[in-house]
Amino acid sequence: MNENKNISSQTATSPSERAGQRLCILGAGESGVGAAYLAQQQGYDVFVSDFGAIADKYKEQLQQWNICFEESGHTEAEILSAVEVVKSPGIPEKAPIIKKLREAGIPVISEIEFAGRYTDAKMICITGSNGKTTTTSLTYHILKNAGLNVGLAGNIGKSFAYQVATEKFDWYVLEISSFMLDDMYRFKADVAVLLNITPDHLDRYEYKLENYAASKYRITQNQTEADYFIYCADDAETIKVLDGKEIAAQQLPFSIEKQLVPGAYLDADNLIINVNKQHFQMSINELALQGKHNIYNSMASGIVAKVLELRNDTMRESMGNFRNIEHRLESVGKISGISFINDSKATNVNSTWYALESMTTDVVLILGGVDKGNDYSMLRDLVKQKVKAIVCLGKDNKRIHDAFEDEVEVIVNTNSAQEATQVAYHLASKGDTVLLSPACASFDLFKNYEDRGNQFKAAVREL
Known part of the structure; x- marks a missing residue:
């Protein structure tokens, strides 16, 4: 979607080289405040600017960390002096400050892009119009129960950047929205999951579904043959874009309408997963998440687990005892x-x-x-x-x-x-x-x- 032609020049190498370089964070919510903390840790001169009021809990954190911030408006001179800007996913491209940054050629990136530079953890990234929070939570539940050292972040839980700054995880399960993907450039998903594409947030995409779909497919960018792309073979919009696209990663589809090997499918009332000679079977009646849409979500999470070669007993137990997130059914x-x-x-x-x-x-x-x-x-x-x-x-x-x-x-x-x-x-x-x-x-x-x-x-x- 967005062209960030100067992006490569801003991948800082060491804290000493970054010392004194201005990094601006736009938006002081969970992701912005987490990015500010990580940026400070990495030696940047950090300035946080929010066009609206900042919630008290985030204000207190910024004050505690001695990070400069402003609220209820943007001081353009401060922002335009930055070498790079980390933008909240909620700020649209048409916002005047974003237009000025683009005109000035100052790179604008997402928190995911920024935090990804400072961790060697493997990334499992999940997107889609619907079901991504449930699937992300279920995937994390399975991996954690299997004993993996794993973090949960993105559009859910504590900020990814804050966790990169304060934790040392080997794996992350990230829920990623289209808005985050729009400002993602070098970041790579080791395992990318695309659940579905249905009309949503079209006001941010010129009311064109193809623009929104292209944004979702950014989750596959930078993937190599060693990586995995998991997607729903029953979703018409997903398949429409996939047919005209070259994906470097190994493709693992799931379906409740046809048998797919490698991939996941239904055989009567049994969910079957076959990936890299790894086989898994479980009755859909034993799944914690019921309903057709949740069979899809369970298939996606199950394929991730089999890619990681987790044990069937652990998977079966986790997929049977998972409790859905608050506010979702x-x-x-x-x-x-x-x-x-x-x-x-x-x-x-x-x-x-x-x-x-x-x-x-x-x-x-x-x-x-x-x-x-x-x-x-x-x-x-x-x-x-x-x-x-x-x-x-x-x-x-x-x-x-x-x-x-x-x-x-x-x-x-x-x-x-x-x-x-x-x-x-x-x-x-x-x-x-x-x-x-x-x-x-x-x-x-x-x-x-x-x-x-x-x-x-x-x-x-x-x-």
Whole structure:
């Protein structure tokens, strides 16, 4: 996507050579503050700049480390004096400060690119429009249980850069978003996993799916014949791009529709993995993660485990006892025979499709928020089959009403998590499921999807 023509000149060699060189960090969230700490450790003159307010916990860390920072605006002279800039993935290319940096020819890179320079650990990198947090967490769970010295980072957990500065892991399992990949140049994944490509964040990609898909495929750049590329053979967009692309790494596909060797596939109710003469078999009924989408996630994680030649017993145990992450199809409990599930992390239509697909009861669906140009048509069949009522949780719900008024008899508007939960509870009957799976971002009524999920869980406890 982005051209960083000066990138090679900025790969610093030793702390003494870096002494006094200005490195600027844009954005003081988890990744930015971690990158600042690593940069300081590496001898740079570090300056952190955030256009918004910096959270107290990050401000305290920067003060504790004596790192210069500013908030609620950018001092351009300070930033444009940098030899290199590490950018938060949330800052778009159209931001004025990024345009000025590009014009000045100052390299702009991601935290992943920066931190990767200072570790010899092997990298397992997982991306995709949906399922990447679950797959990353499951892969980490399997590797850790197998006794590997492994870290978990990227879009999840503690900052990768901070861990590089403070830990000594042999392996990292990294959840990587398209925004991180856009500013990744020399970094290499030893094992790259691409789960799927569906429309998401298209406002950052000129509303062109092919631009977004190209961004996802940056996960394969710099790979060699000694590396691995794991992908879903059933995903149309993934295959469309792959057909016209040369990948140096060894390719390991997975599918629930056809048999693939090498790779992973289903044989009746058995998940089969065959990689490099390594064979694994497990009943899908024994997997901790249920639902069609989670068979894909388990296949991807299982292939990684077999590439690393982990023992089948360890894999079987880990894939059977894994507990999913918070806010992703998280069981909140049962009240009056009604199940409550928190899927607040479902911020796009595809994630909500996967959630509905895994439901085995009638559903009261809590939907809505900041609509990123959603196409709700793909949900219609599942809504018609499984959803008895929709509770809208957002400031503007017109598009949800327009999309589903012919499929569902009851669509109700609410303005808070507490109100939405109470309304959903009264609309549900014993044996039903109340599912918070919004298909939208959360920023109209909440700080983020975690805040939305936590408020929902608190409201359930109050019923």
